[in-house]
Amino acid sequence: MVAGWQQLSKQHANSVLPLLVGDQGCGKSTFCLNLLPPELREYYTDSIDFSKRSQAEQALSRFALINMDEFDSIxxxxxxxxxxxxxxTVIQTRLPYAGSTERMPRYATFIATSNNFDLLTDPTGSRRFICIEVEGRIDYSSAIDYKQVYAQAIEELRCKKPYWFTPKEEAYITRCNQKFQRMLPEEETIYSYFRVPVNTELFEELTCSEMLERIQRKHSGFRCSTTTAMKLGRSLKNHFSNRRLRQGTVYKVVEIKR
Known part of the structure; x- marks a missing residue:
């Protein structure tokens, strides 16, 4: 966030979004507001309308912190x-009464909150989200030393400490986010027919298409579009051991007898 304010990179924006997940009334929204000291809170907003794309993009330059409250409602x-x-990284917009477009720097960092766990729809893009479960009510009884907090952030940036994630760290974030992934109905069906082998248990190696064909033979009403099948393939890679063969990716599975 502070690196974005200081415009340390012209090529990359802060595309990571912390997402607080917990019961209603546990203090998630207050936590987000308290990330900014009182003198900067006029640059905080929790009311961004993605249906108005031009206004949403302009908010990237107008605000320091944008809270996407109730993320699951988007x-x-x-x-x-x-x-x-x-x-x-840069917003190109035409301001009111201006005759030409203007390039404006992006300052905003995003954060979000939700009361529900089934939030993420794209397993390949979940590395952008840092999902954090809030297990109890957040304690605000202690005062925050904002000067020290931000002084430490600036000092670490001055010492060139990395403020981005490595590919290994991104892979770890994706694994941690699996519990927050929204499962497609087709995924639920596949996992009710196939499971992960245990220890030395015998298994089959099947492609996604072969699994879908078996389900269709047993469940005539089951249908799966090409787009959904592609999404299933990405999900299966996170769930089952797999390897790439000439006919495609095969997954180590055990069929659940019915």
Whole structure:
């Protein structure tokens, strides 16, 4: 966040979004507001409307911290635009009464809250989210020494400590986010027919298409579009051991007898 304010990189924006997940009333939104000292809170907002794309992009330059309260209420149709906004480094916009477009720097960092766990719809893009379960009510009884907090952040940046994640760290974040992944109905069906082998148990190596064909033979009403099948393939890689063969990726599975 502080690196973004200081414009340390012109090529990369802060595309990581911490996501606090916990019961209603546990203090998630207050925590987000308290990340900024009182003198900067006019640059905080929790009311961004993704249906108004131009205004949403302008908010990247107007605000220091944008809280996407109730993240799970954001329509799936806006997920692509959200990805675009998270990665955007410069905003090109035409201000009111201006005759030409103007390039404006991006300062905003995003944070989000939710009461529900089934949040993430794209397993390949979940590295952008740091999902944190809030297990109890957040304690605000201690005062925050904002000067010291931000002085430490600036000092670490001055010492060139990395403020980005390595590929290994991104892979770890993706694994941790699995409990927050929203499962497709087709995924639930596959996992009710196939499971992970245990220890030295005999297994089969099947492609995603072969698993779907077996399910369709047993469940005539089951249908799966090409787009959904591609999403299933990405999910299966996170769930089952797999390897790449000439006919495609095969997964080590045990069929659940019914």
């Amino acid at each position: 329509s799936a149709s806006y997920q692509g635009f959200l990805k675009h906004v998270l990665q955007k």
